[in-house]
Amino acid sequence: MTRYVGKGVYGAVAIGRISMFRKNDAAVQRVRVEDTKEEISRFEAAKSAASQQLCEIYEKALKEVGETNAAIFEIHQMMLEDEDYNESVCNIIENQQVNAEYAVAVTADNFSEMFSAMDDAYMQARAADVRDISNRVIANLSGTGFAAQNSDDRMIICADDLAPSETVSLDKDKVLAFVTAHGSSNSHTAILARNMNIPAVIGVGDDFLSAVNEGNEAIVDGFTGEIFISPDEETRARLLKKQRDDLNKKRLLQELKGKENITLDGTRIKIYTNIGSIDNIGAVLLNDADGVGLFRSEFLYLENSDYPTEEQQFSAYKRVLESMAGKKVIIRTLDIGADKQVDYFGLKKEANPALGYRAIRICLTRPDLFTTQLRALFRASVFGNLGIMFPMITSVSEVQQALQMCEQVKNELKADSIEYSDKIEIGIMIETPAAAMISDKLAPMVDFFSVGTNDLTQYTLACDRQNPEIEQFCDAHHEAVLRFIEMSAQNAHKNGAWIGICGELAADTTLTETFLRMGIDELSVSPSFVLPLRDAVRKIDLSK
Ligand code: PEP
Numbered sequence: 001m002t003r004y005v006g007k008g009v010y011g012a013v014a015i016g017r018i019s020m021f022r023k024n025d026a027a028v029q030r031v032r033v034e035d036t037k038e039e040i041s042r043f044e045a046a047k048s049a050a051s052q053q054l055c056e057i058y059e060k061a062l063k064e065v066g067e068t069n070a071a072i073f074e075i076h077q078m079m080l081e082d083e084d085y086n087e088s089v090c091n092i093i094e095n096q097q098v099n100a101e102y103a104v105a106v107t108a109d110n111f112s113e114m115f116s117a118m119d120d121a122y123m124q125a126r127a128a129d130v131r132d133i134s135n136r137v138i139a140n141l142s143g144t145g146f147a148a149q150n151s152d153d154r155m156i157i158c159a160d161d162l163a164p165s166e167t168v169s170l171d172k173d174k175v176l177a178f179v180t181a182h183g184s185s186n187s188h189t190a191i192l193a194r195n196m197n198i199p200a201v202i203g204v205g206d207d208f209l210s211a212v213n214e215g216n217e218a219i220v221d222g223f224t225g226e227i228f229i230s231p232d233e234e235t236r237a238r239l240l241k242k243q244r245d246d247l248n249k250k251r252l253l254q255e256l257k258g259k260e261n262i263t264l265d266g267t268r269i270k271i272y273t274n275i276g277s278i279d280n281i282g283a284v285l286l287n288d289a290d291g292v293g294l295f296r297s298e299f300l301y302l303e304n305s306d307y308p309t310e311e312q313q314f315s316a317y318k319r320v321l322e323s324m325a326g327k328k329v330i331i332r333t334l335d336i337g338a339d340k341q342v343d344y345f346g347l348k349k350e351a352n353p354a355l356g357y358r359a360i361r362i363c364l365t366r367p368d369l370f371t372t373q374l375r376a377l378f379r380a381s382v383f384g385n386l387g388i389m390f391p392m393i394t395s396v397s398e399v400q401q402a403l404q405m406c407e408q409v410k411n412e413l414k415a416d417s418i419e420y421s422d423k424i425e426i427g428i429m430i431e432t433p434a435a436a437m438i439s440d441k442l443a444p445m446v447d448f449f450s451v452g453t454n455d456l457t458q459y460t461l462a463c464d465r466q467n468p469e470i471e472q473f474c475d476a477h478h479e480a481v482l483r484f485i486e487m488s489a490q491n492a493h494k495n496g497a498w499i500g501i502c503g504e505l506a507a508d509t510t511l512t513e514t515f516l517r518m519g520i521d522e523l524s525v526s527p528s529f530v531l532p533l534r535d536a537v538r539k540i541d542l543s544k
C-alpha cells in the first residue's frame with residue numbers, strides 16, 4: 001500500500017479503480033513509422049470509435065437538452081466524414097511517413113486556421129469544432145482523455161490538473177472521485193467537485209502521477225486529503241466504516257428537510273444553492289434549498305463549442321426557473337475569463353488574467369454577447385422568480401451601463417410584444433475591494449448584493465486563488481475580508497437592499513454566527529451543504 005496526501009476539497013470517501021486523464025493537448029509527438037497502411041487503419045479505427053461515441057453523446061444530449069442543443073454532435077459526426085479532412089490526414093501519414101496522432105494534429109491546426117480566417121462568423125466557429133473532433137480521434141488513438149471516459153465503471157479520475165472546461169466535459173455518472181497533482185482549493189474545478197458531491201483531493205504532487213497506473217485500486221478520503229493505492233485490509237476496513245458513517249450522518253441530516261432555517265432566538269435566514277448547470281437542479285431540490293443563489297451561467301458557454309444562442313440560453317434558464325417552481329433563481333451573467341477560458345471567445349493570453357479581461361468587462365465591451373444573454377434572461381423571467389446579477393463590479397458606471405443595457409433589452413422586447421416579468425430583482429456581486437468600499441453608492445442602484453468571497457479574498461489579500469503555493473496566505477477569515485462583508489451588509493440595509501454570500505465561505509459553519517450577527521440575509525452554498533448549514537443555523541442563539 002502507498003499513501004499520498006493532498007488537500008481534500010469535498011469530504012466523502014470513494015473506493016474504486018484509477019483512470020488516468022491525460023490531456024489531449026499534451027503535445028502530440030511526431031513519430032516516424034514504417035508501415036503507413038497500418039497507421040491509416042489505426043486512424044480509421046479511431047475515427048469510427050469517435051463516430052460511435054458522438055452518436056451516443058447525440059442520443060444522450062437529445063434526451064437531456066433537446067434537439068437544438070444536440071445538433072452540434074451531428075455536425076461533429078459529419079465533419080469526421082469530411083473528404084478533405086480525411087484526405088489530409090492520410091496524405092500526411094503517407095507522404096511524411098508519420099504516426100496518425102501527428103497527422104490528425106497537423107490537419108486540425110491547418111483546418112482550424114483556415115476556418116478562423118474566414119469572414120463568416122459561423123464558419124469561424126467551426127475552428128473549435130474541428131479541434132474538438134480531432135482531439136477525440138487523438139484520444140482514441142492514444143487511449144487518453146475522452147477515451148478514459150469510455151469505461152462503463154465509475155472510476156477515480158487522476159490528472160495533472162483539470163481546467164473547468166475539462167471538468168464539465170467529464171461524464172459525471174462515471175466519476176467516483178477526482179485526484180489532481182496540482183490545483184488550488186479555490187479553483188473552479190474544486191468548486192465543481194463540491195457542486196457534484198464528488199470526493200476530491202487536489203495538489204497531491206507529481207510523485208503521485210508517476211507512481212500510479214491505469215486500473216490501480218485506490219481509496220480517496222476527501223476529508224483528510226489522503227489517497228491509498230492498493231490499500232491493505234486494515235485501511236480498507238477502516239475507510240469502509242468511515243464511508244458508512246459519513247453516509248449515515250448525511251442520511252440523518254435528511255430529517256432537517258422541510259424545517260426552517262431559524263436560529264434558537266427566532267432569526268430567519270435563507271439558504272440558497274450554487275449551481276453551474278441545469279443538471280444540478282435535482283440536487284437542489286433533494287437538499288431542500290430555498291432557491292438558487294448563484295447559477296454560474298458561464299458553464300453554458302464552457303459546455304458548448306460555440307456561443308450558445310439566445311434560444312439555447314432561453315431554454316436552459318426557462319428549465320431552471322420552471323423546475324424551481326416559483327422559488328428564487330439568481331442567474332449570474334457571463335463570468336468568463338481568468339481560469340474559465342473558452343477557445344471560441346478568442347481571448348488573448350494575459351500576464352495577469354485574474355486582473356484582466358473577464359466577466360462584466362467582456363459583457364460591457366461586447367454588447368452583442370451581453371444583449372443575447374439579457375434577452376434570453378428577460379424572456380425566461382415569466383416562467384419563475386428570477387434574479388439577475390452582474391459579476392466583478394468595481395464602479396458605479398459599470399452598474400449604470402449594465403442597467404442601461406437591461407432597459408434597452410426590455411424596450412426591444414416590449415416593441416416586439418414579447419413578455420417579461422416586471423418582478424425581476426437585479427443585483428451585483430461584491431467581489432472586489434472597490435465594490436465593498438463604495439457599497440454605499442452601489443446599494444441604492446440595485447435590489448441586492450451577493451458577496452463572492454472567493455474573489456473578494458483573492459483581490460483583498462493580493463493572493464491568486466489559482467496558485468497552490470500561496471494558499472496559506474489566502475485566508476478568507478482575514479479581518480479585512482470580514483470587514484468588507486460587514487461594511488457591505490450595513491450599506492445594503494441602509495439603502496433597502498438585501499445581502500447574501502455566495503462564495504465558498506458561505507458554507508463555513510465556523511462563521512455562520514458571525515454572518516448572522518452582521519445581518520446577512522442569505523447564504524448560498526453547494527447543494528450538499530444546505531442541510532449541514534441548516535443544522536448549524538438551528539443551533540445558534542443570537543440573544544446571548
Ligand atoms: C466568488 O468569487 O466568490 C464567486 C462566487 O464567483 P466565482 O467563484 O465563480 O468566481
Ligand code: MG
Binds near residue numbers: 391431452454
Ligand atoms: Mg467570482
